[in-house]
Amino acid sequence: MSGTPRVVVVGDVITDVLAVLSGPLATGSDTAAGIRFSGGGQAANTAAWLAGQGAAVTLVAAVGDDETGRERVAELTRAGVECVVERHEGYPTGTVIVLTHDGERTMVSQRGANLRLTAGHVEAALAAAPDAGHLHLSAYTLLDVGSRGAGLRALAAARERGLTVSVDAASAAPLRRVGGAFLTWVRDVDLLLVNTDEATVLAGGLDPAAQARALTSVAHRVVVKRGAAGAVWVERGGRVETAPAPGVAVVDVTGAGDAFAAGLLTAWLAGADPRAALGRAGDLGALAVTTVGARPTR
Numbered sequence: 001m002s003g004t005p006r007v008v009v010v011g012d013v014i015t016d017v018l019a020v021l022s023g024p025l026a027t028g029s030d031t032a033a034g035i036r037f038s039g040g041g042q043a044a045n046t047a048a049w050l051a052g053q054g055a056a057v058t059l060v061a062a063v064g065d066d067e068t069g070r071e072r073v074a075e076l077t078r079a080g081v082e083c084v085v086e087r088h089e090g091y092p093t094g095t096v097i098v099l100t101h102d103g104e105r106t107m108v109s110q111r112g113a114n115l116r117l118t119a120g121h122v123e124a125a126l127a128a129a130p131d132a133g134h135l136h137l138s139a140y141t142l143l144d145v146g147s148r149g150a151g152l153r154a155l156a157a158a159r160e161r162g163l164t165v166s167v168d169a170a171s172a173a174p175l176r177r178v179g180g181a182f183l184t185w186v187r188d189v190d191l192l193l194v195n196t197d198e199a200t201v202l203a204g205g206l207d208p209a210a211q212a213r214a215l216t217s218v219a220h221r222v223v224v225k226r227g228a229a230g231a232v233w234v235e236r237g238g239r240v241e242t243a244p245a246p247g248v249a250v251v252d253v254t255g256a257g258d259a260f261a262a263g264l265l266t267a268w269l270a271g272a273d274p275r276a277a278l279g280r281a282g283d284l285g286a287l288a289v290t291t292v293g294a295r296p297t298r
Contacts, residue, residue, distance in 0.1 A: 004269045005056075005132065008129055009059050015040065020033055039294070043137075044072070048296060049288075050262045053263070053266045062121070063093045064113040069093040069113065094111050096108065100254060111144055117150040122154045134165070136168070137167045139169050143174040155167075223264065233277070248289060249290065252293065256288040263282070266280065
């Protein structure tokens with residue numbers, strides 16, 4: 001998108017094993033499903049959606065020194081993402097089994113080489129991107145103890161270079177495990193994105209606008225993603241904007257939050273006001289749920 005600076009995305013590259021279940025999971029028995037293998041990972045997905053909007057984007061990540069890792073990097077490169085990856089021999093490229101049914105998804109994860117992302121690699125990648133204007137961090141990098149140093153260094157190095165910074169809170173269960181430390185790690189970021197479950201972990205059982213308002217004590221701007229109920233944007237200065245979600249037939253919600261983040265960033269970084277940025281984010285999220293898989297289709 002014209003006017004959007006280069007975005008450096010730091011985080012995970014994953015192979016998704018996506019099973020679209022024909023009905024509720026029959027525990028201890030068989031459930032028919034359509035199964036496909038595709039690229040995934042919150043950071044990689046967001047980078048692919050950013051590139052799909054015409055943004056210049058660099059992905060900083062780690063993969064295994066294996067065929068799967070080479071396939072994941074190649075498909076991202078074809079999508080227009082500049083990939084700066086560490087390859088780790090003896091560690092597999094991450095894999096997630098995604099079970100999806102009736103608009104919900106359950107994930108079983110092997111983080112693999114993502115846990116080996118190093119602070120030095122992140123530092124070098126940022127130094128090699130002098131045209132970067134924004135850093136977007138997948139919080140999985142912070143929530144996994146093995147990669148936490150890389151995530152913290154990414155935030156610090158971005159501030160040192162004068163980049164604006166956004167963080168996607170990633171997932172409620174690991175947020176619950178690390179507790180309040182997460183809010184310390186992301187203090188004073190420009191933009192924090194959370195879904196309703198993550199907002200409840202971080203701010204308690206308030207209404208979404210109140211949750212976002214509470215979290216502006218940490219971040220300058222907070223967006224709560226509410227799925228089919230739309231989204232709310234709250235700024236530290238008090239501004240509140242809400243937006244409905246477009247009404248579409250949901251096929252698969254995998255990657256919808258990543259598409260939303262990419263739409264929000266491309267619009268906001270290009271100078272759009274919060275209402276317009278939320279609208280763009282909602283449109284891209286709605287597009288994502290109408291197809292199977294976490295990435296934009298050609």
